Amino acid sequence: MTKERYVELDLAKGVGILFVIMGHIQYISDNFRNFIVAFHIPLFFIIAGMLICIHEEDKKSLAKTVMKKGRSILQPYFIFSLIFIIAQYEAYRIGSSITLELVKQNIYLTLIFYGMSVIWFLGALFAGEMAFLVVIKSFKKKWTPPVLVLWMVISCIANRALQYYKGVYGNFSCMNYLAYFLQMIIRIGIITFFVGLGFYFWIFRQKVKISTPAAGLFGVAALLVTVFISRLNGGVDLHYMVFHNELLYFCGTITGTIGVLGICYGLKDFIKFPLLRILDFYGKNSLIVMLTHVDTYLMYASTIVVMHFNKDILDYQGNIRFCTELFLLVAAAEGVIIFVINRYFPWMVGKRRRRK
Numbered sequence: 001m002t003k004e005r006y007v008e009l010d011l012a013k014g015v016g017i018l019f020v021i022m023g024h025i026q027y028i029s030d031n032f033r034n035f036i037v038a039f040h041i042p043l044f045f046i047i048a049g050m051l052i053c054i055h056e057e058d059k060k061s062l063a064k065t066v067m068k069k070g071r072s073i074l075q076p077y078f079i080f081s082l083i084f085i086i087a088q089y090e091a092y093r094i095g096s097s098i099t100l101e102l103v104k105q106n107i108y109l110t111l112i113f114y115g116m117s118v119i120w121f122l123g124a125l126f127a128g129e130m131a132f133l134v135v136i137k138s139f140k141k142k143w144t145p146p147v148l149v150l151w152m153v154i155s156c157i158a159n160r161a162l163q164y165y166k167g168v169y170g171n172f173s174c175m176n177y178l179a180y181f182l183q184m185i186i187r188i189g190i191i192t193f194f195v196g197l198g199f200y201f202w203i204f205r206q207k208v209k210i211s212t213p214a215a216g217l218f219g220v221a222a223l224l225v226t227v228f229i230s231r232l233n234g235g236v237d238l239h240y241m242v243f244h245n246e247l248l249y250f251c252g253t254i255t256g257t258i259g260v261l262g263i264c265y266g267l268k269d270f271i272k273f274p275l276l277r278i279l280d281f282y283g284k285n286s287l288i289v290m291l292t293h294v295d296t297y298l299m300y301a302s303t304i305v306v307m308h309f310n311k312d313i314l315d316y317q318g319n320i321r322f323c324t325e326l327f328l329l330v331a332a333a334e335g336v337i338i339f340v341i342n343r344y345f346p347w348m349v350g351k352r353r354r355r356k
Contacts, residue, residue, distance in 0.1 A: 071350045076348060215263075288341050
């Protein structure tokens with residue numbers, strides 16, 4: 001197993017997680033949001049597949065891999081889910097708008113790995129990685145890609161059918177619970193495809209040599225294509241399985257991911273530049289940012305603060321100054337949260353405490 005750290009992957013995760021923050025700012029323009037959501041979450045699943053290839057996890061014992069992923073993925077998944085559920089229950093007890101039924105529903109969603117809020121990402125990541133490893137260990141490498149593609153196509157068809165039946169029977173509580181479970185199962189097929197895409201993309205990358213300037217230019221071109229695709233397909237959401245046109249959705253995720261990775265590869269030789277070091281920092285700590293920027297009410301509190309200092313703005317929607325200040329405040333606050341968690345509570349994100 002190689003010990004080399006691929007700077008472009010950390011930079012790409014840094015770009016991705018900052019896009020996640022931007023995507024959760026409710027006042028950004030619809031066109032910009034549609035561009036972000038076209039690929040920002042699949043980017044992480046594709047990078048996860050690349051890391052499986054880099055670390056040769058497909059050749060290792062599945063049981064040992066499950067134990068390792070259990071610590072790094074499931075441990076923070078259950079810890080943050082528990083914190084979120086306890087907070088909701090206390091809000092219910094003091095008479096807020098939170099209902100006991102919502103608390104029970106979130107417990108159910110956690111246990112079936114559907115997940116709540118942004119925490120869904122971790123349950124989906126674990127399921128997708130494990131499913132991919134099972135597939136690649138069960139089939140020869142040459143048969144794994146067609147199996148993944150077939151599974152993805154079946155998942156897309158099943159998702160369309162599920163959306164139809166949800167529209168017909170969605171008013172029944174028991175049907176909602178069943179729909180969540182079925183949607184979680186269907187979603188695994190989509191995410192496993194992304195993980196596999198990353199795995200085989202890395203194999204291809206090792207065989208093809210490309211200069212960093214050429215990679216950067218190719219990345220810019222790929223992102224421009226993604227902008228065009230996002231205008232055609234509108235807003236999508238992998239969490240809730242909203243794809244609109246499936247072909248455009250997968251094209252957008254692929255071009256967007258290639259775009260970010262290409263640009264980051266093109267910039268990797270300039271990692272000592274302050275801006276790139278910041279991206280690298282957020283990339284290495286993307287899990288912490290993913291779990292804390294929304295569910296700690298950081299985004300909500302930051303919005304109130306920025307509104308207080310921008311009373312001259314009559315309409316916040318699409319206002320570049322307002323959205324930029326809000327983004328910078330959340331990102332800066334996340335820097336503090338990253339330090340605190342890494343220094344005092346590393347177990348919350350599946351890390352071991354560093355020995356002095």
